[in-house]
Amino acid sequence: MVKVEAWQLTMHAATAQILVVPLLLLLLLLHYQLVVASRRRRRCSSSNDDSKQLPPSPPGGLPIIGHLHLIGDLPHVSLRDLVAAQDDNGGSGLMLLRLGAVPNLIVSSPRAARAILRTHDHVFASRPTSTVGDTILYGSSDVALAPYGEHWRQARKLVTAHLLTVRKVHSYCHARKQEVRMVMAKIREAAVAHTAMYMSETMNTFANDVVCRAVSGKFFREEGRNKLFRELVDTNSILFGGFNLEEYFPGLVNSLGFVTRCFPRNRQAHEAHKRWDELLETVIRDHESRRYSMYHHDQESDFTDVLLSVQQDYGGITRDHIKAILVAPTHHLWSWNSPWPS
Template identity: 60%
Template sequence: MAALHLVHVVYQFMLAAATPLAQRPLWFVVVPLMLVLLPVICRRLHHRPNAGDDERKQSKPLLPSPPGRLPVIGHLHLIGDLPHVSLRDLATKHDRGGGLMLLQLGTVPNLVVSSPHAAQAVLRTHDHVFASRPTPKVLHNFLYGSSTIAFGPYGEHWRKVRKLVTTRLFTVKKVNSFHYARQEEVRLVIAKLKKAMATGMAVDTSETMNTFANDIMCCVLSGKFFREDGRNKTFRELIEMNVALYAGFSLENYFPGLVNSLGIFTRLVSRKADETHERWDDVLENIISDHERRAEQEESADFVDLMLSVQQEYGITRDHIKAILMDLFDAGTGTSYLTLELAMAELMRHPHIMTKLQAEVRNKTPNGQEMVSEEDLASMAYLRAVVKETLRLHPPAPLLLPYQSMVDCEIDGYTIPSRTRVIINAWAVCRHVESWEKAEEFMPERFMDGGSAAAVDFKGNDFQFIPFGAGRRMCPGINFGLATVEIMLANLMYCFDWGLPAGMDKKDIDMTEVFGLTVDRKEKLMLVPKLPGSASCA
């Protein structure tokens, strides 16, 4: 009982202090855990088998693995505040050039993928093996029985829901049908920026882009009245709560056996997950009910209308619809806003690139237009190159979501056991020095005709460029996200010139990252919108 009490006390400390890994180094939670597990560590050290004997028993080569693995916690102490950077650095030293590395994080083996070759092996050659996800039990109910597209395990239900999303919700035709929503939300942002421009004050561009992306998703998912009833603010709060749940230190991710044997851990974390789930469920239930009541009055169908109309065809329940909606809100807001924010940050750091982009946008937009329309975007090749380069250097989810092998398989002569967790370091892959010219530089020209990466795209066939993953688990909403980013960025370039707050130089723009499910910039991007000399939206 005394030991159990100690576990409880230490874990309460961990819950209070273990904010998302972005804000706390991993050792902050590992050290208290080590104190709790010290007796176990001592026993393991006493009975530890000879490592040389283990290697002689292996009939196949062992996966590369960094030295310094400790009993019980494994390699956890080697992971710093920015895991994608730590994993890249470890792979550079220890993966023997093959892009595969085995890390023991707690009691869970993790296969880390850090090269295009290794990514192709996992995401294409053995895609059928690695198509599942590890889902913590504490999040099972929160995720509507793990029935979301992003986190659900691979199986018949997942395939059915994935088909629904790709063939009904995110077709090119359907994405294009929401152009009115994107155009209206862009118009509102431009109007707000014009008001700010009149004051000469700096604008929190990070907040502006976050609100824009959130409102776009609210409009297409919950209907055109989202602003009047305050749903946009509610969803913003709920998404932030989700981020805290997903990104926070979860003991089950590293010590599932311990969590299962001591239910107190599950209860402590589940309490917060259940509270968040109840709030989501109330809001989503209201949205679905609203759509059912006014189904016959609506002239155009949003995503909820579509899912209700095919509910019987696909055999999905009300909870399944809620799970899909939660997924779409989570994924659709964060990736778009981060890409816009980081694109603006990089353009401010590289004024010559911004000048070139502004010239293209203003020259390709017909004279007299107040704003850039989506029809104008087709001729803006440099705009697409800037977006691509932003995604290459700053994939919104640098480690994607974890994969899990369903059966044993072999990659490059190494045996990968069933139920191995796989971490795809998309950030490292997209900066792979052997695949990219001047890999660390912001250089959109690489994607233009004649550039070194002119033929490279992120649609899942070029494994050196996987900001959205590839294979069965590739993000299904790429077209929707790109449409949102391109129309907003084009109008920011068309309607304004941009400056920094007084006394600030481009070298002062802080690109320090904060790690979570996605990677945010630590500092808000404060910019001053100015009236351009050549744009017509004065």
């Protein structure tokens, strides 16, 4: 008889549990790939039209993952190398990559870019569905990720006509100068005290405070809101920029939604959405109370004030849409203004 210790049984059970998850996921992906391939074959066989020629794809595509393994840690460098190899073979400026189950069209010449962005712009106007975007941005109802349609046109008109006009940008000149003076004062204090300053952190904080002031006004430092804004923006960057399995295998969301909801990144997205909603609800309520204050004329007008004042002029723009529009510029403008990565 073989003697087996209890701790050995525990280790074997734990190892089995660890291996079950990736094996189950692999089986699910194989099943999904077979279903997609079967549907694609049925569509091709049932079509009476002449098959349209697809752009060339780089060699090395694999089952299930497609060309995902050809994209490294620096995607823009990987795409540049793939395009260069394609051009050496007489490429037309268009290249088809299959990242998982999703076809991606890579455009690399002025002529092809003109055809995509001008001639056929309405075909490519909508972005692919993003589970993270839907969760954080209230069903992707902001300007950047909203699908092409009436809501997108209304939101775009609102933003371009009231938020990002030249006059509105110039109106923040005084606020920007105040923030610059505060930064310079901190630098002078450090110089007098002969202490070192981490300039990347200082400039990132400055960019964050400028954007937060434009979004929520001069009260953005109350209760540490500016720090919370930056923390949530950093979280957004991680969630949007990370590897999201559902974006490469979108069929999993429809057929196996109960599984994808358990992914850590999806849980993090829901937690980030909850924190964003609480913060923006507080900001909006503060602005609503101050709008009726007798001292409101002495306060600087920010993005939140503008959105609340014109909401009734744009049918269908709800409170959640306003929150989504506020999250988007906070994330994108902060990213554009940051001189160095954090």
